[in-house]
Amino acid sequence: MVANRERRVIVVGGGLAGLAAAVRVAESGIPVDLFSMVPVKRSHSVCAQGGINACNEVARQQGYSEYQHFDETIYGGDYLADQGPVLEMANWAPKVIDLLDRMGVPFNRTSEGMRDLRLFGGSLFKRTHFAGATTGQQLLYALDEQTRRYTSEGKINKYEFWEFLWPVTTGEGEDKRCVGIVAQDMRTMQIRAFRGDAVVMATGGNGLIFGKSTNSVICTGGAAARCYQAGAWYGNPEMIQVHPTAIPGADKCRLMSESARGEGGRVWVPRKKGDTRRGQDIPEGERWYFLEEKYPKYGNLVPRDIASREIFDVCVNQGMGVFGENQVYLDLTHKDPEYLTRKLGGIMEIYEKFAGEDPRYAPMRIFPAVHYTMGGLWTQFTPGTYDPSEPWGDHKPGMEAPTDAKPGRGMRIGAMNNAMTNIPGLYAFGEVNFAYHGATRLGANALLSCIFDGLFCGLGVANFVNEGPAAEAPAELVEQKVYDAAVESEQAKVRKLVDSAAGVGEQSDDVNPYMIGRELGIEMTAASTVVKTGERLQRCLAKLRELGERYSRVKLSDGAGWTNQSLSYTRAIGDMIVLAQAIAKGGLLREESRGSHYRLDFPERDDTRFLKTSVAVYDPSDADRCRIDWRDIDTRLVKPRARTYGKTESSPDAKTPTEKPAEAAAS
Amino acid sequence: MVAPSKPVTSKPDEVKPEMGRTVRFTIHRCDGPGKAARWESFDVPIEPGSNIISVLQYIAAHPVTIEGKRTTPVVWDSGCLEEVCGACTMVINGRVRQSCSCLIDHIAPRNGDEVTLEPMSKFPVVRDLWVDRERLFYNLRRVKAWVPIDGTYDLGAGPTENPDKQETRYKLSTCMSCGCCLEACPQFNLEEDPEHWDSAFIGAHAISQARLFNEHETGKQLKRDRLDELMGPGGVSDCGNAQNCVKVCPKEIPLTESIGAMGRAVTIHSLARFFAGKK
Ligand SMILES: Cc1cc2nc3c(=O)[nH]c(=O)nc-3n(C[C@H](O)[C@H](O)[C@H](O)COP(=O)(O)OP(=O)(O)OC[C@H]3O[C@@H](n4cnc5c(N)ncnc54)[C@H](O)[C@@H]3O)c2cc1C
Ligand code: SF4
Numbered sequence: 034m035v036a037n038r039e040r041r042v043i044v045v046g047g048g049l050a051g052l053a054a055a056v057r058v059a060e061s062g063i064p065v066d067l068f069s070m071v072p073v074k075r076s077h078s079v080c081a082q083g084g085i086n087a088c089n090e091v092a093r094q095q096g097y098s099e100y101q102h103f104d105e106t107i108y109g110g111d112y113l114a115d116q117g118p119v120l121e122m123a124n125w126a127p128k129v130i131d132l133l134d135r136m137g138v139p140f141n142r143t144s145e146g147m148r149d150l151r152l153f154g155g156s157l158f159k160r161t162h163f164a165g166a167t168t169g170q171q172l173l174y175a176l177d178e179q180t181r182r183y184t185s186e187g188k189i190n191k192y193e194f195w196e197f198l199w200p201v202t203t204g205e206g207e208d209k210r211c212v213g214i215v216a217q218d219m220r221t222m223q224i225r226a227f228r229g230d231a232v233v234m235a236t237g238g239n240g241l242i243f244g245k246s247t248n249s250v251i252c253t254g255g256a257a258a259r260c261y262q263a264g265a266w267y268g269n270p271e272m273i274q275v276h277p278t279a280i281p282g283a284d285k286c287r288l289m290s291e292s293a294r295g296e297g298g299r300v301w302v303p304r305k306k307g308d309t310r311r312g313q314d315i316p317e318g319e320r321w322y323f324l325e326e327k328y329p330k331y332g333n334l335v336p337r338d339i340a341s342r343e344i345f346d347v348c349v350n351q352g353m354g355v356f357g358e359n360q361v362y363l364d365l366t367h368k369d370p371e372y373l374t375r376k377l378g379g380i381m382e383i384y385e386k387f388a389g390e391d392p393r394y395a396p397m398r399i400f401p402a403v404h405y406t407m408g409g410l411w412t413q414f415t416p417g418t419y420d421p422s423e424p425w426g427d428h429k430p431g432m433e434a435p436t437d438a439k440p441g442r443g444m445r446i447g448a449m450n451n452a453m454t455n456i457p458g459l460y461a462f463g464e465v466n467f468a469y470h471g472a473t474r475l476g477a478n479a480l481l482s483c484i485f486d487g488l489f490c491g492l493g494v495a496n497f498v499n500e501g502p503a504a505e506a507p508a509e510l511v512e513q514k515v516y517d518a519a520v521e522s523e524q525a526k527v528r529k530l531v532d533s534a535a536g537v538g539e540q541s542d543d544v545n546p547y548m549i550g551r552e553l554g555i556e557m558t559a560a561s562t563v564v565k566t567g568e569r570l571q572r573c574l575a576k577l578r579e580l581g582e583r584y585s586r587v588k589l590s591d592g593a594g595w596t597n598q599s600l601s602y603t604r605a606i607g608d609m610i611v612l613a614q615a616i617a618k619g620g621l622l623r624e625e626s627r628g629s630h631y632r633l634d635f636p637e638r639d640d641t642r643f644l645k646t647s648v649a650v651y652d653p654s655d656a657d658r659c660r661i662d663w664r665d666i667d668t669r670l671v672k673p674r675a676r677t678y679g680k681t682e683s684s685p686d687a688k689t690p691t692e693k694p695a696e697a698a699a700s
Numbered sequence: 701m702v703a704p705s706k707p708v709t710s711k712p713d714e715v716k717p718e719m720g721r722t723v724r725f726t727i728h729r730c731d732g733p734g735k736a737a738r739w740e741s742f743d744v745p746i747e748p749g750s751n752i753i754s755v756l757q758y759i760a761a762h763p764v765t766i767e768g769k770r771t772t773p774v775v776w777d778s779g780c781l782e783e784v785c786g787a788c789t790m791v792i793n794g795r796v797r798q799s800c801s802c803l804i805d806h807i808a809p810r811n812g813d814e815v816t817l818e819p820m821s822k823f824p825v826v827r828d829l830w831v832d833r834e835r836l837f838y839n840l841r842r843v844k845a846w847v848p849i850d851g852t853y854d855l856g857a858g859p860t861e862n863p864d865k866q867e868t869r870y871k872l873s874t875c876m877s878c879g880c881c882l883e884a885c886p887q888f889n890l891e892e893d894p895e896h897w898d899s900a901f902i903g904a905h906a907i908s909q910a911r912l913f914n915e916h917e918t919g920k921q922l923k924r925d926r927l928d929e930l931m932g933p934g935g936v937s938d939c940g941n942a943q944n945c946v947k948v949c950p951k952e953i954p955l956t957e958s959i960g961a962m963g964r965a966v967t968i969h970s971l972a973r974f975f976a977g978k979k
């Protein structure tokens with residue numbers, strides 16, 4: 034029986050990470066069951082605009098290298114990421130691009146037919162590959178097409194419109210292992226268990242905890258929160274990225290990609306407070322290009338946390354926002370309109386559609402918005418062969434790198450624990466994996482980390498199933514009652530919620546799930562984004578306890594047994610509150626400023642106390658339902674240095690004409 | 701540097717939206733397959749920047765009809781909220797489009813304006829405004845809409861491509877499987893039985909995807925299979941050339957051009973087959 038038993042891998046999530054994992058595992062001969070709340074082609078990855086980073090020949094001949102990409106990523110993340118996995122990712126990046134190219138991604142081309150490149154934040158080299166301004170869409174479609182191919186060959190079985198509810202585990206302590214999942218069909222509402230020899234979570238980020246963000250409506254973090262409540266650790270919960278340039282809207286904040294700045298976009302406000310003239314009518318000398326003045330080296334392309342903080346400071350502290358409101362200009366009007374259409378058509382269209390103005394002729398008005406989840410399920414890795422006796426210092430372009438880019442330097446290829454959570458058999462890939470971006474993610478590195486996880490760490494999953502613990506004790510042999518109990522437990526939760534809808538009558542805001550969700554978003558945005566303080570986070574935790582208490586009495590407005598979206602939403606709200614508590618508590622206990630985490634009361638980075646991963650462990654006995662442990666980081670490869678991006682002083686009255694960055698001056 | 705002024709600004713017939721107005725939304729509802737349909741109306745206060753999504757979110761939090769009757773939140777499909785995922789397609793005031801990019805200021809600028817929302821009619825309704833578009837994706841399988849690569853190991857770069865060709869392929873590749881072109885097409889009809897999908901009209905989106913992959917150096921390898929499919933029942937000859945599809949495509953994909961190109965390719969392909977004695 035064991036000889037020809039059926040092996041299966043479950044992948045939860047059909048964004049870039051999930052699809053790359055599904056394709057890689059299916060290719061190795063193991064059938065895959067792929068779960069997603071939406072048709073995979075509509076996953077949130079479709080929103081990514083700007084591009085995907087990789088060292089390339091042109092940059093290489095200017096002194097760039099995979100090692101430089103690695104160093105930028107570590108420096109950008111303010112040294113919070115384990116270094117081995119990041120090195121491996123940077124080394125693989127060129128291979129990832131080649132593969133996508135072979136899959137038919139229409140990358141923009143130079144006149145000679147080579148892949149075109151653009152500048153992106155945190156680098157002085159062009160190393161970002163792109164397909165118009167809808168790169169994520171194009172990459173997702175390429176992987177969706179490969180998935181469709183495997184589906185028609187019977188190697189991948191898709192469960193679309195199925196919601197993951199809980200991981201199924203057996204054993205305790207050392208022997209604990211994930212052997213499947215419980216999921217619910219969002220149309221029929223059927224709840225079922227599925228056996229899997231390994232489970233890959235690729236469920237993306239949690240922007241919706243903050244109410245309006247740049248994320249899609251399914252990015253609740255619910256799936257990650259459920260694994261966390263089932264015992265998986267959650268790393269660096271407080272590390273949330275706020276993107277500097279989004280258009281605030283009634284339902285969400287729509288991103289204006291960093292590529293707008295990469296293509297020469299300039300951020301400014303009028304030097305005169307409350308200037309009533311239209312942006313396009315204000316002469317050059319009366320504009321304050323504050324990023325270019327404060328950061329002469331990187332200019333508009335400083336990393337996101339820095340740009341967001343500067344914009345926040347200009348608007349909120351100095352009251353210098355455009356028309357006295359919380360907004361600044363992002364200006365592309367000095368560029369040729371046709372060039373803009375060709376390079377940035379996708380986002381030009383979004384601005385025109387949603388803001389009603391043509392950004393080719395009027396500067397865009399933007400403000401920071403929650404964008405990316407650096408934190409996520411905590412995962413492990415097996416170090417690779419590069420193991421210097423002493424960490425390398427500041428790496429300058431053109432210097433010989435201390436290691437080459439051969440596979441396996443940063444992480445061991447095929448190791449079963451790569452990207453595995455603390456629960457054996459349960460993996461986390463893509464945005465839900467905390468591993469690569471530390472305290473700030475550099476633009477165009479996320480798509481890379483998603484696909485890298487799928488391709489590289491997918492191999493470890495196959496090995497876990499073929500040769501590892503799952504080969505010795507396959508899920509097929511686990512007793513049925515384990516699965517039945519897991520299903521029963523989820524059914525009980527659903528019954529409680531559905532019963533609350535009985536006799537739909539008056540529904541006070543107090544227990545209205547939509548109101549609880551709304552208050553959660555407002556509170557988290559106010560307390561735990563661009564600027565944090567201990568005092569504010571304390572109040573936030575108190576508010577979360579209140580919301581948690583109200584949630585325990587929540588009243589559904591729909592008790593239907595068919596396609597009940599309110600049920601799914603309400604269930605997620607409960608999980609979002611639990612995760613929000615970890616985010617706020619991690620933020621409170623991390624008494625320092627690092628990357629995206631800026632504490633007004635602790636403005637300096639403190640490597641002695643906090644060059645550590647904060648690991649949230651779910652603890653229902655705690656008032657905030659969470660305990661934070663501190664774990665050492667892999668810093669064998671590079672020495673931490675101050676992360677300043679060459680900042681200098683600037684104020685609105687210093688009327689020195691700014692020297693325009695080369696890119697902006699070109700046209 | 702001061703920006704050039706924009707050639708054309710606002711259209712003359714554009715009405716300036718009234719602040720603090722209320723708009724009436726009348727929604728076609730149905731609790732599930734086989735259940736009776738009904739209409740329900742809601743009065744919704746409009747905030748600046750509101751779109752159909754924020755209106756449906758408001759109704760979800762305040763599910764009370766104009767008669768004061770408590771009802772259930774409306775069920776609908778959505779994802780990105782920035783018109784790139786294709787999920788939120790519905791029929792708004794009789795026109796098929798994405799609900800996320802439909803701003804209330806544009807369609808109902810005055811106090812008391814009315815808006816109707818209906819599900820697409822060419823796909824089975826799951827509940828309320830949510831329809832099941834599985835057939836749309838199935839039809840992409842029919843034309844093998846993928847590049848048959850040798851696997852995901854590192855085998856070097858793909859083919860080089862000139863920028864013109866890239867621009868053509870990129871445009872075709874922005875199809876977000878939203879279904880607008882199918883809703884508008886007189887030849888594409890509701891077909892609930894998957895047994896019949898193989899012979900029913902495949903739709904403009906799939907014809908255009910066949911062209912996309914036939915244009916790719918490696919994708920070409922499956923060209924014959926794709927043309928076989930488009931030659932068969934439900935293929936390109938079922939298109940009546942009404943050109944409704946191209947008018948409603950939100951991504952302005954040149955669908956009639958694709959249909960023309962595939963029509964010609966099918967003709968050549970069938971002649972080649974004929975002379976090869978395959979018929
Ligand atoms: C507007 C925007 C622009 C961006 N631009 C860039 C860029 O230019 N470059 C870059 O590198 N990065 C960019 N990013 C970041 C990047 O897009 C994301 O980090 C990345 O796409 C995440 O992919 P993923 O595969 O991890 O998850 P996602 O694409 O978010 O997919 C998550 C999947 O999990 C499924 N899922 C979730 N919960 C459940 C559940 N409970 N049950 C079943 N399935 C579930 C969903 O259905 C979905 O299929 C951008 C992000 C945003 C918001
Ligand atoms: S041109 Fe063809 S595909 Fe397009 S709407 Fe008309 S019949 Fe349908």
Ligand code: SF4
Pocket residue numbers: 874875876877878879880881882904905908948949950951952953955
């Ligand atoms: S071709 Fe256009 S209308 Fe048709 S599915 Fe694609 S994007 Fe939608």
Ligand code: FES
Pocket residue numbers: 778779780781782783784785786787788789798799800801
């Ligand atoms: S929600 Fe994605 S297109 Fe409207």
